[in-house]
Amino acid sequence: xxxxxxxxxxxxxxxxxxxxxxxxxxxxxxxxxxxxxxxxxxxxxxxxxxxxxxxxxxxxxxxxxxxxxxxxxxxxxxxxxxxxxxxxxxxxxxxxxxxxxxxxxxxxxxxxxxxxxxxxxxxxxxxxxxxxxxxxxxxxxxxxxxxxxxxxxxxxxxxxxxxxxxxxxxxxxxxxxxxxxxxxxxxxxxxxxxxxxxxxxxxxxxxxxxxxxxxxxxxxxxxxxxxxxxxxxxxxxxxxxxxxxxxxxxxxxxxxxxxxxxxxxxxxxxxxxxxxxxxxxxxxxxxxxxxxxxxxxxxxxxxxxxxxxxxxxxxxxxxxxxxxxxxxxxxxxxxxxxxxxxxxxxxxxxxxxxx
Ligand SMILES: Cc1ncc(COP(=O)(O)O)c(C=O)c1O
Numbered sequence: 567x568x569x570x571x572x573x574x575x576x577x578x579x580x581x582x583x584x585x586x587x588x589x590x591x592x593x594x595x596x597x598x599x600x601x602x603x604x605x606x607x608x609x610x611x612x613x614x615x616x617x618x619x620x621x622x623x624x625x626x627x628x629x630x631x632x633x634x635x636x637x638x639x640x641x642x643x644x645x646x647x648x649x650x651x652x653x654x655x656x657x658x659x660x661x662x663x664x665x666x667x668x669x670x671x672x673x674x675x676x677x678x679x680x681x682x683x684x685x686x687x688x689x690x691x692x693x694x695x696x697x698x699x700x701x702x703x704x705x706x707x708x709x710x711x712x713x714x715x716x717x718x719x720x721x722x723x724x725x726x727x728x729x730x731x732x733x734x735x736x737x738x739x740x741x742x743x744x745x746x747x748x749x750x751x752x753x754x755x756x757x758x759x760x761x762x763x764x765x766x767x768x769x770x771x772x773x774x775x776x777x778x779x780x781x782x783x784x785x786x787x788x789x790x791x792x793x794x795x796x797x798x799x800x801x802x803x804x805x806x807x808x809x810x811x812x813x814x815x816x817x818x819x820x821x822x823x824x825x826x827x828x829x830x831x832x833x834x835x836x837x838x839x840x841x842x843x844x845x846x847x848x849x850x851x852x853x854x855x856x857x858x859x860x861x862x863x864x865x866x867x868x869x870x871x872x873x874x875x876x877x878x879x880x881x882x883x884x885x886x887x888x889x890x891x892x893x894x895x896x897x898x899x900x901x902x903x904x905x906x907x908x909x910x911x912x913x914x915x916x917x918x919x920x921x
Pocket of ligand 1: 639640641642664666667708712737739740758759760761771772773
């Protein structure tokens with residue numbers, strides 16, 4: 567599925583208990599157990615929380631990663647990653663990193679015996695190999711860098727680092743996964759301050775790590791619960807992409823088109839159509855996968871419904887009942903290609919059922 571669709575649906579299936587279309591904020595620290603160790607996958611929220619799971623799966627999908635682990639802040643993610651190495655190990659880092667990362671490395675880890683070499687972005691692009699030795703465990707990159715916006719060639723840096731046996735971490739905060747996916751260029755771990763573009767509304771502090779390496783992932787999950795730098799469920803919820811209504815143009819053949827064009831800025835995101843029969847309409851709305859079968863409208867998720875039996879069931883005896891073959895769509899923010907493909911499949915299914 568395309569990026570926009572994954573942003574809205576990855577990890578965010580309707581809530582299994584209630585069918586809630588929006589991921590609930592599981593504001594709980596603990597979970598009841600049927601017997602000792604027998605539970606529904608959650609026992610304590612430092613270890614795992616369903617809202618956090620939804621966020622981790624969504625952001626991992628956006629980074630093209632198998633594994634995603636969320637933290638209380640970008641720096642919480644940074645310090646957690648530093649637990650992959652120990653005193654005596656070397657970290658080669660771009661010198662133009664976020665100031666808080668520099669402060670952590672130079673004032674907290676260096677005094678404990680961790681070794682750092684700070685290298686200019688240009689020098690990393692030209693001669694990274696010259697700065698690596700057998701003690702170098704991590705090459706720490708930001709690209710574009712904060713604040714000078716230097717750009718590092720991730721693929722070339724990965725080649726040099728891997729040849730020397732070092733991991734490559736890329737802080738992708740400035741680019742966001744929409745613009746750049748470092749794992750696809752060979753990086754081992756991607757870091758985000760979700761406080762920034764991923765949150766997008768300046769209303770939370772959060773961090774995130776993604777990787778395709780199962781050994782690193784296992785360690786990161788272990789460190790997440792062991793160090794305890796976890797984000798709360800409300801902050802996880804706030805990072806999950808939620809945007810306002812999408813617009814959709816009306817058809818010139820519509821009898822009200824000229825008036826709408828004159829008095830409306832655009833034509834809105836609601837579309838209805840008549841299926842060939844009530845049976846087909848009812849079958850079709852149950853067949854779509856990206857379009858979710860639910861009442862209401864105007865959310866970022868695309869919804870499909872059968873008004874005669876759902877939102878307008880009360881008009882059945884009225885002088886103007888909703889046509890029984892009517893299907894109503896509320897267009898969300900998923901990619902148009904995914905929505906069209908899903909609808910086409912459902913319509914093909916309707917044709918097959920009719921023949
Ligand atoms: C590139 C980059 N990485 C990491 C961080 C740290 O993130 P946080 O403030 O969420 O701890 C920041 C914060 O500004 C940043 O700009």
